[in-house]
Amino acid sequence: MSPIHHAPGLMSSAKALMARDLRLLWRRRGDAFQPALFALLVVVLFALGLGGEPQALSKVAAAVLWLAVLLAGLLALDTLFRGDAEDGSLEQWMLAPVPLAWLVGVRTFMHWATTALPLLVATPFLGELLHLPREQLGVLMASLALGTPLLSLLGAVVAALTVGMRRSGILVALLALPLYVPILVFGAGAVAASAQGLDPIGALLMLAAGLVVTALLAPLAAATAIRIALN
Template identity: 65%
Template sequence: MSAVDTRPGALQAAGALLQRDLRLAWRRRGDAIQPVLFALLVVMLFALAQGREPQALASVAGAVLWLAVLLSGQLAMERLFRDDAADGSLEQWLLAPLPLAWLCLVRVVGHWLVTCVPLLLLSPLLALMLHLPHDRIGLLLASLALGTPLLSLIGGVVAALTVSLGRAGILVALLSLPLYVPVLVFGAGALVAAGNGQDSSGALLMLAALLAAALVLAPLLTAAALRISLE
């Protein structure tokens, strides 16, 4: 009976934490829009530097879009747990009757909703700016929908490891970027394979497998990293 009673409590706590994070993001919407503007600027500058050759832009559009999304996500990664550590909320998380890994997963989901979903909505426009063929825009959205949650989960582990260091933006990027390499390879590789007339389903399946593994392992690693950082 106790196992049945804890499930609604976990869902209610997740909903309350997610609503709080979304409200804070709305109050700080200037900070929330920075990743979108950064990705837009990266694509615009690359298009200007590459020239006006549509074929040349289309051949590298997938890699450029993935790099823009990956780098823009770093802007908000440092703040994932920093404010909670500063006001003592993380200590309350440790004392809560809910698993710390569950709370970490909810926080990462909130980060993905605030940071990555706007990028997903903007990605078709960015793809058109780089002359990506229309028949590959759906593949781009599919790869980003599988890859961006994976980036947030991996970044959450790194942010938890460095939460006690205060402002560690550069360190977070240095630690997380090498871990993003497999996601970048499979995400951009799906578009490259489609451009070469090859089957891109293998890359999408690898992204899905990595995401399934990260959904299980990353919250546990994030919780362990927070406990280490707060000791």
């Protein structure tokens, strides 16, 4: 079959899966706010812990915001495929006429859009709470825009590896955190370099390169892990 006939199937399956995820998200809208509330809680606790001093907060604002976004995404990571495994949807994915990696990629995109994207939009507000210098906001937004999809893609592989286990929340965190540390280092490091008057483009390019490679390989790896877990 020619590629022309594949495109409608891929797009229609993606639209159907995204519509289903949005409906489920609306039904569980209380749970959907948990990552954002958790990130806000982390920011507030850091602000209180440092005494609310603007000078002290401005020095660590970028690192705190990066850490808050990372932990908020980690909070929702265990549920990435678990609901579909429990209701039998993953078996239907494997029987679907579209590649499993495509459906995994769509689900990962929805995870990023519903957990990291709202935090990305709220970053300027959270930055004001931490007295983030205005000149650092652009670099911080760029690093988050490149780094948060990378976190979701790597997290999808970890979630797929543990989808067949019960109560794997701690295991997911233990497996994901070592993969997340380099992203945190480059993301916060880009803002730190900008604050010191250095060029942050090197760290941003590393994040961009990692995102391109991971976007190509992570859905395939996660799909393979799901097949192994369900067989």
